[in-house]
Amino acid sequence: MNNNLVDSALITPSTENAQYPKANITDYRRTKVYRSTSNSDNIVFDLGSIEDVDTFCVTNNWRDGWGVSTITLEANATDSWGAPAFSESITFSSEFNIGIKEFTEVSYRYWRVVLTSTLGYCELSNIFIGKATTITTNGIDYGWSYRSLDLGRKQENEYGQLFADDRGSRKELSNLGFKVMNNTEMDSIFNLYDNNRTLKPFFVKIGDGTNVIISNEDRLNGFYRLKSEPTAINTTSGYYNITLNLKEQT
Numbered sequence: 001m002n003n004n005l006v007d008s009a010l011i012t013p014s015t016e017n018a019q020y021p022k023a024n025i026t027d028y029r030r031t032k033v034y035r036s037t038s039n040s041d042n043i044v045f046d047l048g049s050i051e052d053v054d055t056f057c058v059t060n061n062w063r064d065g066w067g068v069s070t071i072t073l074e075a076n077a078t079d080s081w082g083a084p085a086f087s088e089s090i091t092f093s094s095e096f097n098i099g100i101k102e103f104t105e106v107s108y109r110y111w112r113v114v115l116t117s118t119l120g121y122c123e124l125s126n127i128f129i130g131k132a133t134t135i136t137t138n139g140i141d142y143g144w145s146y147r148s149l150d151l152g153r154k155q156e157n158e159y160g161q162l163f164a165d166d167r168g169s170r171k172e173l174s175n176l177g178f179k180v181m182n183n184t185e186m187d188s189i190f191n192l193y194d195n196n197r198t199l200k201p202f203f204v205k206i207g208d209g210t211n212v213i214i215s216n217e218d219r220l221n222g223f224y225r226l227k228s229e230p231t232a233i234n235t236t237s238g239y240y241n242i243t244l245n246l247k248e249q250t
Contacts, residue, residue, distance in 0.1 A: 001057055001100075001203035002192045005130045009111075010046040017121065025127055028201055030062035030223065030249055036115065036122040044079060045111040045129060054105040056090060057128035057203040058113075059223045060097050062168070062250045067123025070116045073101065075108035084112070096218040100205050102132065126223060126249075128203050133188050141177030141243070146220060148172075151250070171222055171248040173204075180239045181232075189230055189242050201225045201249035223249045 011022045013036060020035030022043070034043070056073050060066045075086035086106050092099030111129055115122035151167040178185070196202050205221045224246040232240040 001055055001128045001130065001132050001205070002195050003130050003133070004128050004202070005047050005051055005053070006045060006127050008048070009129075010048070012044045012046070014041045014043070020123065025124070028126075028199075028249065030059060030125045033061045033067070033123050033125045035067065039117045039120060039122065040115070041122045042081075042112050042114045043124075045113070046079065047109050047111065047129075050077075050107050050109050052105050052107050052131055053111070053129055054103060055128065055130060055132040056088070056099075056101045056103075057126075057205075057223075058090065058092060058099045058124060059126050059203075060092075061123060061125050062097070064123075065097070066092065066094060067119060067121065068115045068117050071099065071124075072114040074112040074114060075106060076110050076112070077108060079110050081112055093218045096221070098203075098218060098221050098223070100203065100221055102205075105131070126201070132205070133192060135178060135185065135188060139179040139181065141175070141179055141241075144176040145174045146171070147174075149247075168250070170250055171220070171224075172227075173220065173224070173244070173246040174227075176244045176246065177241060178243075179241050180235065181242060182239060186232055186240050186242060189244070190232075193226065193230055196226065198226045198228065204246065225249055 013022050015037040017035040017037055020033055022034050024032040025034045071090040073088045074084040076084045090099050090101050148169045149172055150169050153165040155163050201223050204224050227245040227247050230242050232242050235241050
């Protein structure tokens with residue numbers, strides 16, 4: 001999910017804490033969050049024109065977790081929400097800090113994220129609204145690896161006592177390879193790179209529920225950046241192998 005319509009949308013929250021403004025929704029850092037001033041709020045996204053959308057993603061504050069109890073996604077032809085034309089409840093993982101909702105493509109200009117909480121405010125980090133770029137599982141190279149990198153700083157004194165600054169962990173996916181990709185499939189990878197390079201993070205979902213290639217997809221799904229530029233290796237006429245290396249955005 002790398003072509004995010006939220007980036008260019010007009011964002012209007014129902015309430016806003018001045019110290020945690022709406023601008024943080026488009027900040028790449030997950031610790032830069034939007035926060036409301038009550039337990040029941042919403043954020044309207046005006047995309048500027050009718051756009052095709054089939055995926056919604058959300059992630060939490062990397063340090064402090066989720067600042068919401070429920071999330072509902074709505075869409076409408078106008079900025080009027082008495083009876084929205086589209087409404088979906090969003091399930092998010094408190095264990096793996098991600099929510100990804102796929103649905104049949106719909107086309108609307110106005111989108112609204114409705115939030116509830118019990119904290120006295122509602123808080124969210126990054127949001128994606130748009131169309132997913134789908135890469136089929138045909139030709140997946142199963143030699144890729146996953147690790148949860150410990151970001152803590154540790155030091156032992158002369159007596160072997162450990163002093164630690166726990167800074168959490170970060171997911172990394174290495175050697176995520178796609179084999180025998182044709183030109184169109186290869187272009188989808190390089191469009192992702194052109195849009196994001198190694199600077200801008202994007203949401204990733206592995207497995208689609210029917211053609212699952214892992215046993216616990218919420219663990220690997222997440223908000224990632226490319227660790228390096230992808231390289232296409234020409235294996236035969238018109239077909240390529242490409243490998244991606246990803247690290248979780250913090």
